[in-house]
Amino acid sequence: MSDAQAEGKAADEAAKNPPPYRTQPESPAIVSLVGVGKTFFRGKEPVKVLDGLDLDVPEGSFEALMGPSGSGKSTLLNLIAGLDRPTRGKITVAGTDLTNASDRTLAKWRSQNIGFIFQAYNLMPVLTALQNVELPLLLTSLGGAERKKRAQTALRVVGLEDRMHHYPRQLSGGQEQRVAIARAIVNDPKIIVADEPTGDLDRQSADDILTLLEKLNKELKKTIFMVTHDPAASERASVQRRLDKGRLK
Amino acid sequence: MAMIPLSYSLRSLMVRKATTFATAFGIALVVFVFASVMMLGNGIKETLGASGREDTAIVMSKGAQAELGSTILQNQVGKIAQMGGVAQGENGPLAQAEMVVVITHPKVGTSGVANVTMRGMPDNWLKFRSEARIVAGREPKPGTREVVVGRAARGRFQGFDIGKSFAMVENQPFDVVGVFAAGGGSLESEVWGDLEVMRTMFDRPGLVSSVHVRLMTPGSLQAFKDGFKNDPQLREYEVERETKYYEKQANGLGQFISFLGYAIAVFFAVGAMIGAIITMYGAVATRQREIGTLRALGFSRISILLAFLFESLALSAMGGVIGVVAAMGMTTVKFSTMNFASWSEVVFRFVAKPGTFQWSILFAMAMGLVGGLLPAIRAARMSPIKAMRGSSRRRGWHPGRWLRWLRRPPRCSW
Numbered sequence: 041m042s043d044a045q046a047e048g049k050a051a052d053e054a055a056k057n058p059p060p061y062r063t064q065p066e067s068p069a070i071v072s073l074v075g076v077g078k079t080f081f082r083g084k085e086p087v088k089v090l091d092g093l094d095l096d097v098p099e100g101s102f103e104a105l106m107g108p109s110g111s112g113k114s115t116l117l118n119l120i121a122g123l124d125r126p127t128r129g130k131i132t133v134a135g136t137d138l139t140n141a142s143d144r145t146l147a148k149w150r151s152q153n154i155g156f157i158f159q160a161y162n163l164m165p166v167l168t169a170l171q172n173v174e175l176p177l178l179l180t181s182l183g184g185a186e187r188k189k190r191a192q193t194a195l196r197v198v199g200l201e202d203r204m205h206h207y208p209r210q211l212s213g214g215q216e217q218r219v220a221i222a223r224a225i226v227n228d229p230k231i232i233v234a235d236e237p238t239g240d241l242d243r244q245s246a247d248d249i250l251t252l253l254e255k256l257n258k259e260l261k262k263t264i265f266m267v268t269h270d271p272a273a274s275e276r277a278s279v280q281r282r283l284d285k286g287r288l289k
Numbered sequence: 290m291a292m293i294p295l296s297y298s299l300r301s302l303m304v305r306k307a308t309t310f311a312t313a314f315g316i317a318l319v320v321f322v323f324a325s326v327m328m329l330g331n332g333i334k335e336t337l338g339a340s341g342r343e344d345t346a347i348v349m350s351k352g353a354q355a356e357l358g359s360t361i362l363q364n365q366v367g368k369i370a371q372m373g374g375v376a377q378g379e380n381g382p383l384a385q386a387e388m389v390v391v392i393t394h395p396k397v398g399t400s401g402v403a404n405v406t407m408r409g410m411p412d413n414w415l416k417f418r419s420e421a422r423i424v425a426g427r428e429p430k431p432g433t434r435e436v437v438v439g440r441a442a443r444g445r446f447q448g449f450d451i452g453k454s455f456a457m458v459e460n461q462p463f464d465v466v467g468v469f470a471a472g473g474g475s476l477e478s479e480v481w482g483d484l485e486v487m488r489t490m491f492d493r494p495g496l497v498s499s500v501h502v503r504l505m506t507p508g509s510l511q512a513f514k515d516g517f518k519n520d521p522q523l524r525e526y527e528v529e530r531e532t533k534y535y536e537k538q539a540n541g542l543g544q545f546i547s548f549l550g551y552a553i554a555v556f557f558a559v560g561a562m563i564g565a566i567i568t569m570y571g572a573v574a575t576r577q578r579e580i581g582t583l584r585a586l587g588f589s590r591i592s593i594l595l596a597f598l599f600e601s602l603a604l605s606a607m608g609g610v611i612g613v614v615a616a617m618g619m620t621t622v623k624f625s626t627m628n629f630a631s632w633s634e635v636v637f638r639f640v641a642k643p644g645t646f647q648w649s650i651l652f653a654m655a656m657g658l659v660g661g662l663l664p665a666i667r668a669a670r671m672s673p674i675k676a677m678r679g680s681s682r683r684r685g686w687h688p689g690r691w692l693r694w695l696r697r698p699p700r701c702s703w
Binding site: 118121123124143144147148149150151152156158160162164165166167171175176178179223 | 291292293294296297300301303304578579581582583584585586587588589590673674677
């Protein structure tokens with residue numbers, strides 16, 4: 041039996057019999073990772089990024105994940121967000137087993153369950169703030185008027201009702217990130233994943249964004265999983281985790 | 290299936306104005322050529338095909354492709370006119386013998402010469418050729434060297450205007466006394482004069498080129514044809530409906546020009562499609578992060594594919610419209626070329642029809658579809674994670690890689 045097969049078997053067993061040291065959350069876990077591993081290949085050389093990782097994220101929590109570059113933070117975030125699949129182990133998010141889901145299934149699942157916030161905002165430069173926020177709603181069966189109404193509401197939540205018809209180039213960095221947050225919440229997802237949401241912002245704008253995320257967590261009960269290098273941002277989360285060399289500390 | 294907003298694709302085109310318009314211009318050029326060829330084809334069909342009447346038959350010698358290569362004995366003309374199915378006029382059967390020769394004559398505005406058809410006709414030609422009318426000047430007097438020139442030939446050759454003259458034989462000039470129109474057909478590129486004078490001048494005693502016969506009804510053609518089978522002296526002649534004869538004349542030239550034009554259009558189209566491919570690959574490369582984000586939000590591969598295909602189609606449609614509008618300008622241009630059937634120069638117009646524009650736009654869209662397909666597939670196949678990192682280099686052909694290979698520094702082995 042090869043090493044990989046042995047690890048896979050061990051992960052399956054771990055999934056069936058969770059280890060006793062895993063902390064049981066007070067709320068049911070909306071994110072559950074059991075024995076998750078991820079290996080990339082650099083040419084023919086395997087690079088193990090995550091190794092037998094177990095994680096439970098309770099529903100409604102605001103968690104920050106820190107760690108040095110290359111520790112696997114973004115990889116873990118991509119797995120939780122259904123953008124990637126693990127090499128081994130099992131991932132269940134919002135009640136769906138993502139481990140072996142097809143690309144098409146993952147895409148549909150993401151559109152219904154995940155809100156994304158990126159470091160570089162990732163807005164469509166040729167669309168207005170309103171149109172950017174409306175994008176995820178195009179994946180629903182809502183009519184045009186209802187989509188517009190919801191997009192306007194989302195922009196109002198982030199305090200940008202007066203910038204609806206502005207293009208990203210006409211907004212400041214902080215405003216762009218707020219549009220991105222509005223886009224993340226417009227389809228009422230269960231989980232918001234944020235990859236360095238304050239990485240490109242000045243301190244004041246970063247604080248505003250973190251306050252907004254806290255508000256989304258506390259008032260709208262959104263589960264937020266945030267990857268960050270910024271200790272100040274991490275402190276605003278209710279749970280801090282640290283990832284190093286593919287393992288949670 | 291969720292569609293990415295069309296405004297995204299359209300506005301993305303406008304972001305890269307320079308490359309968008311360069312590519313659209315390339316497509317416009319191809320569409321211009323394509324539409325012009327179609328319009329010229331229409332013009333040829335209209336010019337050559339517009340000649341002739343359904344109720345008129347043309348008799349020529351067997352094997353002759355055109356009147357120029359046909360000879361009929363003058364003494365057979367009467368017999369042909371008396372055959373069944375021929376309509377009767379006030380002065381007897383409606384039939385007209387004509388003689389066709391081709392002369393080489395200097396053109397106006399160039400140092401070159403071109404062939405011109407001269408047609409000798411009997412006195413009553415205006416009555417028989419009811420589609421023809423004098424539009425300027427007057428009819429030529431019978432038995433004289435007076436001639437009338439067709440509307441399309443007027444002013445294109447030296448001496449082809451009212452009050453001027455031109456000579457084919459020394460000291461025997463033809464005097465131009467009028468200009469005729471003949472329904473816009475190829476006849477308008479000819480010169481018409483007296484049959485007997487021309488026969489003498491061109492040394493064709495006792496011969497004519499063709500006999501044109503007015504039928505009682507268009508359906509009388511078969512009855513007229515049957516008469517030729519029963520008379521051994523007439524078996525060496527062939528009968529055809531006039532419209533069919535001119536249609537055949539149009540086909541040869543039309544097909545030749547269309548083939549030449551379409552070959553050029555296809556040659557250009559390959560270049561334009563490569564332009565579209567490079568433009569769209571560039572669009573995909575510069576918008577990797579956007580593609581990755583759309584995929585992350587939940588848009589499917591097919592939505593991405595369709596968005597980029599739509600972008601390419603919009604680009605080509607823009608080029609198509611520009612090309613068609615430019616081609617519209619060609620409707621004011623006249624074009625003359627040798628008709629290989631009659632070996633004489635015929636003047637054509639570029640004729641636009643609704644089908645011309647539909648096919649031209651469809652041709653442009655086809656270029657956009659072919660040019661945009663590979664880049665769209667590349668965009669659709671991108672992994673959202675790699676795309677958002679902006680490092681979604683895939684194995685396989687890519688113009689950027691090819692261009693880098695071309696720009697690589699030369700390797701010296703010494």
